[in-house]
Amino acid sequence: xxxxxxxxxxxxxxxxxxxxxxxxxxxxxxxxxxxxxxxxxxxxxxxxxxxxxxxxxxxxxxxxxxxxxxxxxxxxxxxxxxxxxxxxxxxxxxxxxxxxxxxxxxxxxxxxxxxxxxxxxxxxxxxxxxxxxxxxx
Numbered sequence: 001x002x003x004x005x006x007x008x009x010x011x012x013x014x015x016x017x018x019x020x021x022x023x024x025x026x027x028x029x030x031x032x033x034x035x036x037x038x039x040x041x042x043x044x045x046x047x048x049x050x051x052x053x054x055x056x057x058x059x060x061x062x063x064x065x066x067x068x069x070x071x072x073x074x075x076x077x078x079x080x081x082x083x084x085x086x087x088x089x090x091x092x093x094x095x096x097x098x099x100x101x102x103x104x105x106x107x108x109x110x111x112x113x114x115x116x117x118x119x120x121x122x123x124x125x126x127x128x129x130x131x132x133x134x135x136x137x
Contacts, residue, residue: 036128041089042069043134052123060086060132061119071134077119082108084118085135092130094121110136 034054041047052063061073061084072083079100085108088094094116097105101120105111118132 036123036125036130038063038123038127039090039129039131040064040067040069040086041131041133043136054123054125056123058123059119060084060121060123060127060130061117063123064118064134069134070137071118072137073119075119079104079117079120082117085110086116086118086132087112087135088114088116088130088132090129090131092127094127 035051036054038050038052038060039047040050048067048069050063050067052058059077061071061077064071064084065073071086072081074083075081077084079098082104085105097116098120101117104117105115115135116132121127121130
């Protein structure tokens with residue numbers, strides 16, 4: 001498996017400021033407080049290591065989009081479109097799906113037992129190391 005450590009390509013946004021990485025710096029061995037790492041496997045089977053701040057009330061879809069990975073997020077995180085559908089591949093204990101997420105997943109294709117809408121996964125310390133795979137479009 002090839003894991004790419006990503007730096008946020010979007011400049012001058014609060015998210016990029018919070019998670020910017022000095023490209024000239026040596027690899028960091030100690031994790032910065034308030035930053036978690038999420039592993040996202042794209043539709044071409046490339047795994048990306050994304051850092052995300054826990055103090056900005058972000059959801060996983062917003063983080064994935066900020067790294068310009070191929071996720072639509074058409075509804076803006078309202079659980080109305082399933083364009084951020086993903087599969088959770090790690091054993092993290094996530095909050096239960098709410099009614100809106102369940103209804104949207106019932107109407108989409110390629111749904112598996114581990115399907116989630118990434119817009120409904122809040123960025124928090126307890127999901128550090130989460131592994132997800134983007135669902136087919």
